Amino acid sequence: MYNIFKLAARNLKRYKRRTFLTSMLITLGVVAVLMFVSISGSFKTMMIGQITDSMLGHLQIHRKGYLASIDSLPLNRNLSSKQVAKIEQVLVDIDAVDTYTMRIKLGAMFSNFAETTNIRLNAVLPEQELNTVPLLSERIIQGQAAGLIEKGEILIPELIAKGMRVKIGDSIVLVANNKDGSVNGLTLQVRGILEGISGPGGRDGVIHLEDAKTLLRITGVEISEIAIRLKDMNRLPQTYADLTAKLSSIKNQQGQPVFEVHTWEKLSPFFNIAKMIDLMTFFIRIMLVAIVLVSIMNVMIMAVYERINEIGTIAAIGTLPARILGIFMVEGFLLGVLGTAIGTIISLVAIASMNASKISFDFGRQTGLLLAPTISAGEVVVVVLTVIGIAVVASLQPAYKAAKMDPIVALRHV
Amino acid sequence: MSLVVAKNLKKTYVAGDITVNAIQGVDFSIESASFVSFVGPSGSGKSTLLNMIGCLDPPTEGTLQVADNDITRLDRREAARFRGENIGFVFQDFNLIPVLTVFENVEYPLQMVQNWPAGKRRERVQELLEAVGMADQGNKYPGQISGGQKQRVAVARALVTKARLVLADEPTANLDRETATRIIDLMKKMRDEFDTTFIFSTHDPKVVKNAEIIYTLEDGKLIKSQGDNGGHHV
Incomplete structure (x- = not known):
C-alpha cells in the first residue's frame, strides 16, 4: 500500500500547478463550509439562548x-x-x-x-x-x-x-x-x-x-x-x-x-429561522461536495488521459487491474486529504483568531453581541470525511477507466 | 525444450466492413534460452505476433502455448498475472515511469506485481542494475539519462522478475547504431547469464544479423531461417 501512496504522491508532485490549484479549490470549499457552520452555529446558539433564557425556557407544560x-x-x-x-x-x-x-x-x-x-x-x-x-x-x-x-x-x-x-x-x-x-x-x-x-x-x-x-x-x-x-x-x-x-x-x-408539553421549538417562530440556517448549511455542504466532485473528477480524468501510455506499460508488465484502480483512487484520495487538511487548519486558525479578537456585532436592537464562532470536533470530522469520501468517489470513474484499459490500445496511444 | 509453441495461429482485425488478416495461420516453436528475431516490414504483423505471445492480444484462431500454458484461455486478470510471472517487456520508447528513479523503475515489477519483500527486492534490483551497467545511476530519474541508458534500465526491468521470456518490440528503433548494437549485445549477455529467452521484432538488418533464429513475416506468413550468430549460445 505504501508503494501505491508513494507513486500517487509522486504523480501529484509531477503536476505541481494542477495539484496546487485543485487542492486550493478544495481548501476554499472546506474553509467556506467550516466558517459558515461555525459562525452560523454560534449565531443560532446565541439566538436560541436569547429566546429560551429570556422568555420561553426550554420546555413548557400547559393544561391540554x-x-x-x-x-x-x-x-x-x-x-x-x-x-x-x-x-x-x-x-x-x-x-x-x-x-x-x-x-x-x-x-x-x-x-x-x-x-x-x-x-x-x-x-x-x-x-x-x-x-x-x-x-x-x-x-x-x-x-x-x-x-x-x-x-x-x-x-x-x-x-x-x-x-x-x-x-x-x-x-x-x-x-x-x-x-x-x-x-x-x-x-x-x-x-x-x-x-x-x-x-x-x-x-x-x-x-x-x-x-x-x-x-x-x-x-x-x-x-x-x-x-x-x-x-x-x-x-x-x-x-x-x-x-x-x-x-x-x-x-x-x-x-x-390532562397536560400538554411543548419544546421551545414548537413555541417560537425563531425555530423556523434556525431550521433555515440548517438548510443553508446543508446547501453550502452540497456546494462543497459539487466543488470536490467536479474538481477531482476533472483532474483525475486529465491524469488518466495524460498517462495512457504509462497505464499500458504497467498493465503490460503484469500490474493487476485492481492495483491500477488503486493507484488512481489513492491519487484522488491524497488530493482530497491535502485540500481538506489545509482547509481545516486555516479554518481552525481563523475561528481561534475570531474568538481571540472578540468581534462584536449588532442584531436588531441588541448591540455589542460577541461573535464567538465555535465548531464541534464532530462537525469537523463530518466535513473532513465527506470531502475525502467524495474525493475517492470522484476518482472512481477515471480510475476504473484506467484499470479497464486495454494494454495494447494504451501502449499504442501517442 | 520449447518455451513457445504456436499452431495455426491467426489474427484477424475487423473494422466495419474491412477485415485485415494480420497473421494467417502460422506455426512455430521457440526453444528456451534462444535469441529470436521477428523480421518484416512495417505492418507485416511482427508486433501483433509479439502481442499474442505476450498475452496482450488473444489470437482469433489457433493454439498458443507459452511455458506450457495455453494462453488463449486466459481471461484479462489471469493474463496480467501470467505476464507478471513469466514475461518481461522491452518497448521501443523505453516506457519507463517518469516519476520513479532508475532503481524504482527496475524495482516496480517486484514491488507492485510480485510483492517481493524489501530486502530481497533491493538485492535483486542491485544485481540487475550491475548486470546492465547502471548500478551507479540508480538515483537518477528517466529524464536525466540517455536513450541507451533508458533501454538498459528497461532490459533490467524486464529481467528483474526472473522472467522466462522477454519480448522486445523494436528495442533499438529509437537508438543510434552504436547504442543499438550495445543493447543487442547486452540482451545476448543477459540471455547467457540468466538463460532467458529473448524474442524481439525489428526491421533493422544490422540488428537482425545478431539474432540466432530469424522468423521473417511476409503477408501474414512466417519463414524461419538461421541468423549469422546461430548456435553461438552455450
Missing part, C-alpha cells in the same frame, strides 16, 4: 388545549393546585430538569389615569423566574433589573410605555376580569421598561404572581404555564420524550390526557 387558545389567555384553562402538584412530582424525578417557574398569563386593561389600552401580562415568582429565564432581567432597558419584580410593581413593555407616555415610578391601574367574569382593579407602580422580542410572550408585561392572584381574586393555586430549564440543552429531545410519556399517562375522567 391551552396553547391552542393562548391568544385569548383563557383563565378557565389554568392548571389547578392538584394538577400542579402532579407535574411537580414528575419534574422532581427527571434528572435533566434544572429548575422551573410557574406563571399566570392574563390580559388586562392598562390605564395611566388619562388613557387606557390592552396589555398582556405574565405574573411570576421573581426568584423562580430568574432561575429559569436568567436573561429576562437583561431585557429591562430602564429601571432596576436586580430582583426582577416585587409585589405592587409592574414591568411594562416598551411600546406601551412609549404609547401611554408612562415613566419609571408612575402609578398605573390594571383592570381585569377573572374567570367568573367579575371585574377587579389594582394599582401598581412602574418598576421598569421591558424590551420586546419576537415570539409568543415577547411583548408581555410582568407583574408579581401574588398581585395577579389579588387582581383575579384567586384564592388557591392556579397556574397557566410551567416553564422548565434543563441542565443541558442537548438533552432536550430525550427530556421532552420522558416528560411527554410520563404526563400523557395522567388522564382525566374522559380518559383524555
